[in-house]
Amino acid sequence: MTRQELDRHLQQILEVARFKDYAPNGLQVEGREQIETIVTGVTANRALIEAALDLKADAILVHHGFFWKNEDARVVGLKRQRLGMMLSNNLNLFGYHLPLDAHPTLGNNAQLAHKLGLIADGTFGDQNLGVIGVLSDTLPLSILADHIAQQLGRVPQIIGDMTKPIRRIGWCTGGAQGYFSDAIAQGIDAYITGEISEPVVHTAREADIAFIAAGHHATERYGIEALGRYLAGEFELTHHFVDIDSPV
Structure with a gap:
């Protein structure tokens, strides 16, 4: 083409x-x-x-x-x-950038949900970039943390009581810690994004909402790869996904 x-x-x-x-x-x-x-x-x-x-x-x-x-x-x-x-x-x-975050099937948020077994049922935040949904089963935060680490190949940084039961979750990949307050207003038990800034620690503690920083790169590997696979199938292109690792 x-x-x-x-x-x-x-x-x-x-x-x-x-x-x-x-x-x-x-x-x-x-x-x-x-x-x-x-x-x-x-x-x-x-x-x-x-x-x-x-x-x-x-x-x-x-x-x-x-x-x-x-x-x-x-x-x-x-x-x-x-x-x-x-x-x-x-x-x-x-x-x-943002168009790939938000795409309902190929996007970073959709692909992270698929990877972690999250079931989306709504959106929130600026330009509806954040996603709200549920886990298929209620899990203690410690078990959810282990699951995320296994699926993403990166141990997440977590603020919250590791015994807390988690069912309803908000998420937005990458550097979306700024959407945390909007997500809290949706009645969540936990919020997953890539990064955390210092003030967010205190918000999470005072709101008693778990904050999971799973890595900017780690949460955004999947959308661009899915887009490449889609294009390869649609137009018979040769596609290679190259993961240049980042610890952030």
Whole structure:
């Protein structure tokens, strides 16, 4: 397929136009026109670009791309090196941030729910990015923590009574600790996201709501991989998911 066809299709299925975001969604770096092999990964970085070149990819698709709001706009240093590698090799870069978080089947929140066995029944928060749902069975927080660690391959940081029974859960992948108060208003027992900031500790304790910081990277590995699998099946593209690990 062509670069333009891929861009149009992703703009449509991810409903890019309805989101207010902190970075451009869609084609961020223009490369060759014909696309047969795609590489997906969480974050655009040098290691991912090098892997894509080794795999002879025509395009990279990521959740965290380039050109974030308020960043230095100059093409110098690491930014120049990354862009130079892509431009000199005619490699396309597509980035999808909030639209990928929110997609009802391919998105990060939907894929995390599938991974953890969460059953969604509503949304909340800014642009309806947060999700509310339930576990299939009520579990002590300690057992839920063990389950998350096993499924994500990362031990989560938890604030809360480990004996507390958990049934109703709010979640939003990545750096969504700012949605915690909105989630509490939904009557949850626990909230799952990627990161935690210091004030959130006290909110969790005083509200007696478990806060589970399961890792920004760890909670956002699954949406971009699912998107790549979907595109490969829909358009007979060759797809490789490359997981450049991050401890955050």
